[in-house]
Every structure is written in C-alpha cells, then in structure tokens.
Amino acid sequence: MTVISRAVISGAVLTESGRARPYAASRPLAIEELQLDGPGPGEVLVRMEAAGVCHSDLSVVDGNRIRPLPMLLGHEAAGIVEDLGEGVDDLVAGDRVVMAFLPRCGRCAACQTGGRLPCTPGSAANNAGELLTGGFRLHRPDGSAVHHHLGVSGFATFAVVDRRSVVRVGADVPPDVAAVLGCAVLTGGGAVLNAGKPLAGDTVIVVGLGGVGVAALITALSLRLGDVIGVDAVPDKLAAARDLGASAVYTPQEALDAGIKAAVVVEAAGNARAFETAVQLTAPGGTTVTVGLPAPDARASIAPLGLTAEARTIVGSYLGSAVPERDIPAYEQLWREGKLPVERLISGRIRLDQINEAMDQLAEGRAIRQVILFGT
Ligand SMILES: NC(=O)c1ccc[n+]([C@@H]2O[C@H](COP(=O)([O-])OP(=O)(O)OC[C@H]3O[C@@H](n4cnc5c(N)ncnc54)[C@H](O)[C@@H]3O)[C@@H](O)[C@H]2O)c1
Numbered sequence: 001m002t003v004i005s006r007a008v009i010s011g012a013v014l015t016e017s018g019r020a021r022p023y024a025a026s027r028p029l030a031i032e033e034l035q036l037d038g039p040g041p042g043e044v045l046v047r048m049e050a051a052g053v054c055h056s057d058l059s060v061v062d063g064n065r066i067r068p069l070p071m072l073l074g075h076e077a078a079g080i081v082e083d084l085g086e087g088v089d090d091l092v093a094g095d096r097v098v099m100a101f102l103p104r105c106g107r108c109a110a111c112q113t114g115g116r117l118p119c120t121p122g123s124a125a126n127n128a129g130e131l132l133t134g135g136f137r138l139h140r141p142d143g144s145a146v147h148h149h150l151g152v153s154g155f156a157t158f159a160v161v162d163r164r165s166v167v168r169v170g171a172d173v174p175p176d177v178a179a180v181l182g183c184a185v186l187t188g189g190g191a192v193l194n195a196g197k198p199l200a201g202d203t204v205i206v207v208g209l210g211g212v213g214v215a216a217l218i219t220a221l222s223l224r225l226g227d228v229i230g231v232d233a234v235p236d237k238l239a240a241a242r243d244l245g246a247s248a249v250y251t252p253q254e255a256l257d258a259g260i261k262a263a264v265v266v267e268a269a270g271n272a273r274a275f276e277t278a279v280q281l282t283a284p285g286g287t288t289v290t291v292g293l294p295a296p297d298a299r300a301s302i303a304p305l306g307l308t309a310e311a312r313t314i315v316g317s318y319l320g321s322a323v324p325e326r327d328i329p330a331y332e333q334l335w336r337e338g339k340l341p342v343e344r345l346i347s348g349r350i351r352l353d354q355i356n357e358a359m360d361q362l363a364e365g366r367a368i369r370q371v372i373l374f375g376t
C-alpha cells in the first residue's frame, strides 16, 4: 500500500471568531491552501465530496462556542477513502464514508453506555481541536498547526481523520445525503429514537426546524405513531414542515396558546427560550429532549413543581445519544427503503467559496441544510 505522505489542500479556516455580520462582508472564513500530512497509524485520508453547514459551525464563527483557533471548520461530511494508514484493514480505497463528529475510543466507561454518554477521550480530543490519534495533520505554509473541528474539518477538499471518525456507507448513497447522515440525521433522529423513545400513539413535537429539527421530524413521521407537530418562529420553516407531512405547525407562541402537549418534545433550536417552550409543551409523564447548544452563559427558567407533580423528564442528547457505526447504517437503510426522505433536508447546494454567505443564510434562519459540493 502506498501511503500518501503530504498533500496541498484547500479549506475554510476560521482565525478569529465574533466578527460582525454580514459575514459576506466581514469574511471570517478564508479559503486557505494548507498542507495535509498523510494518514498515520489508525488514520484515513478522505477526498471530500460533500459537507453540510450546521449551526454548530456557525456557533464557532459567531463565538457562542469557544474553540482553539485557527480551526478548519466543518463536521458534517462525506467522501471517498483515498488512502489508509498503518493498521486500518477494514476499509479499502474507494469506499464512501460518512464522518461522525465524535470519535469513540470504544474503551472508556462512557463508551460502554450504548451511546448515552459521549466518549471521554473523544470529547477531550474534540475540545483540544486534535484528532483522537493525537495532534494535528493540518499546517499552514509556515509550518504552524491548524486545529481540526470535531475530528473532521470537512470544509476542505481532503481530510485526514481517525478511523473511528468514519462509518462506511453504500456507493448508492448520494454524497449530499451521506453528509447529512453524519450530523443532522444522527442527532435529530437519535433525539427521537434513542433519547425520546416515543411509544405507539404518542405525539411528538419538534421545536426548531433547521437541519437537526427537520431530521427529528422525518424520523418521528417514519415511526407512524401519533401526531408529529413542528414549531418554529420562521413561517417558511413551518411551511416546509407541513409539506413534509407534519400533522400541525405552530409558532412558539401559538403552540403555547393552543395548549398542545406531547409525550416527546425535541428542542433543536439552540437557545434558552426554545428550551423553555419545549419544557412547557411536554405532557405529564413525557420527556423533553434537548439537543440545541446555546451559548455557555445562557440560562433558562422552568417551574420545578411541574416536573415533580407531572413526573416529567428532561434529557440532554449529544450526537443523538448514538453509536454512529450502529445507527448510521440503520438510517441509511431507512433512506434506501424510502422511509426517511433525507434529501428533503437539503435546501441548497453551494461551492466551498460561498461558505461565508452560507453562514449568513443560516444565521438569518433562511436555510434548512446547505450542503457544499466539492468538485463542482
Ligand atoms: N446535540 C448535538 O449533538 C448537536 C448536533 C448538531 C447540532 N446541534 C445544535 O442543535 C441546534 C440546531 O442545529 P441546526 O443546525 O438545525 O440549526 P438551525 O439554525 O438550522 O435551526 C434552528 C432553528 O430553530 C429555530 N428557532 C430559533 N429560536 C426558536 C424558538 N425560540 N422557538 C422555535 N424555533 C426557534 C430557527 O428559526 C431555526 O429554524 C444548534 O444549537 C446546534 O448547535 C447539536
């Protein structure tokens, strides 16, 4: 096997967070030429085909989520295996893989919880902006290191990632569909299936209808249980949810005024007000699943009495409480059987050099999922 030693790639690098909007003018993300080391032991070189633009990328750009900089962003992506590092013998060049944004070591106590807890060393590597195998594979021409985003750094023509950051999918899965399986579907789908666990007849409400929320909505619809209701502040998002088959759609205030309640409520908006709404919409005995990642200093107000007297549960869900190598193939199969219309999440297809404009669209609530297609 020939291990490619070093390559020059193009990627969207964030050097400073918190620049003023519009990003089309302030241009926080610069397309830079970087050097990418070849895959080391336990690593994989992937040629990127598609990468989705998630709010968790925007949160690094706007400073709501503090990450070490400079960082090559992007964590929802899919591509083709080009080369394998030493010891990787269960993939071959040419395989299509989906990136999982939190690699699992498979050995720590958290990894024994069936997805309920995020892997401890995987989370530490993500917080440090390193690969789980340790350190950086990305360098500027002067040799200085560029951090990895969640072990993926998908806004780039190529990536070197830990083997445990990829899950193989079939060649029949289109690249844009494969990309969104890695974050929006894994997170939104898992919020319903792994964390909310609705039963026959249960109503499911999704608060926040971006990529993650719409993935939760289509997953809930695929179960054919009770009503599936969408809540968002933006009218276009409500229209999209209705088109997808939601039983009803409401703005947050309308939902509260109508007094609707559900056994499972998924919050996929990422702010404290939406979280409060989700808790208020949860029926006695029901579960609020919170997926959004608000700013670290955000605080919510809820009435503890209702939680006790109505025996309700609030549960946080990261990575869809998923085991990616178990769950991504399951979503892939549901998609193949026509039960999970994942392509309906994709509201725009763009080029890598349109990434700043894409961040504006996302910040303004004008996109469900925009996907960068490479090589177009
Ligand atoms: N837990 C995880 O593992 C995980 C994974 C991916 C994303 N996330 C987080 O999930 C959240 C959603 O991500 P996304 O990419 O779908 O974001 P998005 O920006 O595409 O969608 C958020 C939606 O919430 C709506 N919204 C905002 N405030 C609202 C309110 N008060 N009530 C109802 N709706 C409201 C917006 O109009 C928008 O449609 C973000 O916070 C993101 O960082 C978490």
Ligand SMILES: [Zn+2]
Pocket (backbone or CB within 6 Å): 054, 055, 056, 057, 075, 076, 183, 184
């Ligand atoms: Zn994401």
Ligand SMILES: [Zn+2]
Pocket (backbone or CB within 6 Å): 104, 105, 106, 107, 108, 109, 110, 111, 118, 119, 120, 121, 122
């Ligand atoms: Zn682990």
